[in-house]
Amino acid sequence: MRLVIDGQRLTAERTGVGRCLESLLAEWALTGLPLAETLVVLRDPGGRNRVPLIDGLSTKVVGERWSGLAWEWFGLARELRPDDLLFAPANLVPWPWRGRTVLVIYDTLPWVVPESFPRLVRWRFGWRYRLAAHQADRILVPSQATAHDVARVHGVPSERIRVTYPGPEPEFRPLARDSPEVIEARRHVGVESSPYFLFVGKRSRRRNVPAILQAFASHRQAHPGHRLVFVGPDDPGDLPGPADGTIRAGHVAEPILRSLLAGAIALLYPSDYEGFGLPVVEALASGCPVVTLRNSALVEAGGDAPWYLDSADAPALAVALETLSTSEEERRKCIARGFDHVAQFSRSQFAREVKDELIRAASSSLIST
Structure with missing residues (x-):
């Protein structure tokens, strides 16, 4: 079984979701990958610089000039084999995919603060977020508040939801103002x-x-x-x-x-x-x-x-x-x-908890087959 990671948010510029995924990969480079064979599927070639060079971890760039939806459905989905485990760290799962999936949902913004988005944006993404929530075997969320919102908004049973708090990278530390x-x-x-x-x-x-x-x-x-x-x-x-x-x-x-x-x-x-x-x-x-x-x-x-x-x-x-x-x-x-x-948050703890969930998902898949 391979672990395939949706790496669309790993780009040349470090932003939100991409930073979280990069921190996971950096920690797994130190402590070991969740699965021995792991593939990160990228859309931006610049994302390769965000992936550690370690045994068992490879990258592939597909659909560089495609739209996000086309990349998701016809780029990422095309790279998946039936027995793969998909780690989807950006709220979305390819519609054609029916295999084992661990999904990360960061928030329920289109439903909780709909006024923050144009109606067209809510329509384009809202149904895809909800579909992904129902496709996934396990859903990881960054807080108890989000766990409650995901269960309420998407109708997901609470036993499929796990809170894994992100942690700051170790380099975030106090410095003297004249340093x-x-x-x-x-x-x-x-x-x-x-x-x-x-x-x-x-x-x-x-x-x-x-x-x-x-x-x-x-x-x-x-x-x-x-x-x-x-x-x-x-x-x-x-x-x-x-x-x-x-x-x-x-x-x-x-x-x-x-x-x-x-x-x-x-x-x-x-x-x-x-x-x-x-x-x-x-x-x-x-x-x-x-x-x-x-x-x-x-x-x-x-x-x-x-x-x-x-x-x-x-x-x-x-x-x-x-x-x-x-x-x-x-x-x-x-x-x-x-x-x-x-002091209660750390990158290592976050990476360990996410890894444990991926290993459990892979193990349950093997048992079910």
């Missing part, structure tokens, strides 16, 4: 010596960027030297420019991201819904306070460490910005609570 790594990260994005707040990820509607900008504009009246750095896809949409203290950094290399978190006043992540919120965990592991909302899985990711708000209210956000930038005592409390909380 060479932080100084280089500052230089790279153009903040130099200015104190700065950080936003990481897509500027999705649910992440309340307008409220962040309004709060920062208010904060900057008293602190004109402060900056607000946006890291992640440079999605269409207006942002104030450097004259207003706002910096678009776009995608940055992983060492730059880690150093930016270590040097920031706080991570601003006031999201209306998250399936987990890995940036929250990575920030806390880096000694960076977090401002977020008390909802969904964010309370699992953050524990008692973040500065929680009940809604993305700009004046309340501004109070958080002011306090965290002026009160060292409050920052120390947040940082200490963060270190205590993130």
Whole structure:
């Protein structure tokens, strides 16, 4: 039996799902693959650089110029043999595939916050997510909140769902603000010596960027030297420019991201819904306070460490910005609570739990045949 991994999200640029899969592969390179023969099917040739070179692990690029749906149904599905075990780490399973499958569902966004998506997008992906949930033998989710949502939204029995908490990579750690790594990260994005707040990820509607900008504009009246750095896809949409203290950094290399978190006043992540919120965990592991909302899985990711708000209210956000930038005592409390909380999450534990589920799925398949 082979393990075949959907590697569509492994691309030249490291983003969400791709980062999680890459961390699994990196850990399995150290501890052993779930199955001796493992194939990662890629769409982007640049994804090869994200796959470790170890015995038993191979890659194949198919359908490089195909659409996502065509790649999934006619690229990935074509590479699967009837006795393979498919690991689908990106919410979707090829419709033609009827074999053994372990699926990862990160969230139920189209149903929980439908206003965040155009109706056409909800239609294109919603039915495919639900079909994948019913096709899979096992479903891995990143939080108890998401486990509840998947069972409720997709009607999946709870015994088919397993919570496996993602963990930060070991390199996310505190650094002194005058360390060479932080100084280089500052230089790279153009903040130099200015104190700065950080936003990481897509500027999705649910992440309340307008409220962040309004709060920062208010904060900057008293602190004109402060900056607000946006890291992640440079999605269409207006942002104030450097004259207003706002910096678009776009995608940055992983060492730059880690150093930016270590040097920031706080991570601003006031999201209306998250399936987990890995940036929250990575920030806390880096000694960076977090401002977020008390909802969904964010309370699992953050524990008692973040500065929680009940809604993305700009004046309340501004109070958080002011306090965290002026009160060292409050920052120390947040940082200490963060270190205590993130001690329960680790990349190695995440990889071990996912591996165990894949091995169980393979074993049950052998027994059933």
